[in-house]
Amino acid sequence: MIRNNIEKTLKEKIPDEMFTQFRELAFEKSFDKKQFLAEAGKSCKYQYFIEQGSCYSYYVNEKGDKNAVQFAVENYWITDASSYFSDKPAVFNIETLEPTKALLLNKQNLNLLCNTHPLFDRFFRLLLQNTLATLHYRIAKTNSEDADHRYREFSTLYPHFLQRIPQYLIASYLGIKPQSLSRIRKKLQ
């Protein structure tokens, strides 16, 4: 699965030994439901590739509201970027929604991979670039479209999330309250 993810992002096949090296440096770990992969205030040491299960990152503001920032199911990467890359305390929590199996890549091993294989370097750069493009677009949409529009776009872009992610989290991802999402969904059918 991870091999497929790398090759799809790179748009080319990778040699077997390159893949073997990856598997030696990325550890597999299992988590129960509601376990934390990262906690705000603490250091987030890993970049996670989800093999099974699902999780989400969220921000808790001063008022104590949880705000979903990203969802990750099978074949998604997730981390707290500012903590992982810059060794600052994490801004977000990352919490599993189900029992989850993930590959953990720490920064030292990331560097090892990037230094041995230009293709790894390119892969992780692409990951960053793709995420960046997605976020820019999401900001623009969040600021310019109403909740109804945003929900419909979300449903088209991520139909697989609709099945697995609780609605109150989708609502917070969209920047609205669960009651408002209910209202919108009712109007749509």
Place this chain on the structure above:
Amino acid sequence: MIRNNIEKTLKEKIPDEMFTQFRELAFEKSFDKKQFLAEAGKSCKYQYFIEQGSCYSYYVNEKGDKNAVQFAVENYWITDASSYFSDKPAVFNIETLEPTKALLLNKQNLNLLCNTHPLFDRFFRLLLQNTLATLHYRIAKTNSEDADHRYREFSTLYPHFLQRIPQYLIASYLGIKPQSLSRIRKKLQ
């Protein structure tokens, strides 16, 4: 100025010849007010470092509303990431707000720099990572705080923008209408 920007991001001094190489590969260009550095639908060939003046990137939705995504004044980098990095048509326009002087770096020269100097590689990776962290945080805030709070945070984080960027653009950056920003500003004094 650009040298300072690179060293500040890297948190270390760079050798003279490295800087010389950069200046040979990044072209300086001047723009009038209201000129486009990138246009939605077209390819965005450059990453721009603003030496003088200011510009902003914005998204135009189906209704024709302009939505400011990023501002850039002196010492800021700006580009349409998905177009520049992945050779897709640009999603955003980038337009000058004043007569502007910028350094233009195309992708070929970016690669040249990164391949000759690991420090350049690191610098541009850091740029990406920092932008990513900022955007994640901005999404979380946009979704969880009201306009008043967002405006006050914007004023604290970017006081220099308040002087130079027209209010109707700041409003659209914050996801509200100019009238609402006026209302908020009035309430604040």
Place this chain on the structure above:
DNA sequence: TTCCTTTATTAACATAGGTGAACGGAATTC
């Protein structure tokens, strides 16, 4: 099973922010 907690829905009411219009002052254009 039974109990308890979490999630989704609905409704009545409250409010932040949108809309359209009008006005004055800058800034641009000719």
Place this chain on the structure above:
DNA sequence: GAATTCCGTTCACCTATGTTAATAAAGGAA
């Protein structure tokens, strides 16, 4: 420098979304 367009402000009114509360269904724990 007169004419015109653009920008910021204000106002009255409107609408989308928030709030509070009640209910029911679903899911976990014992």
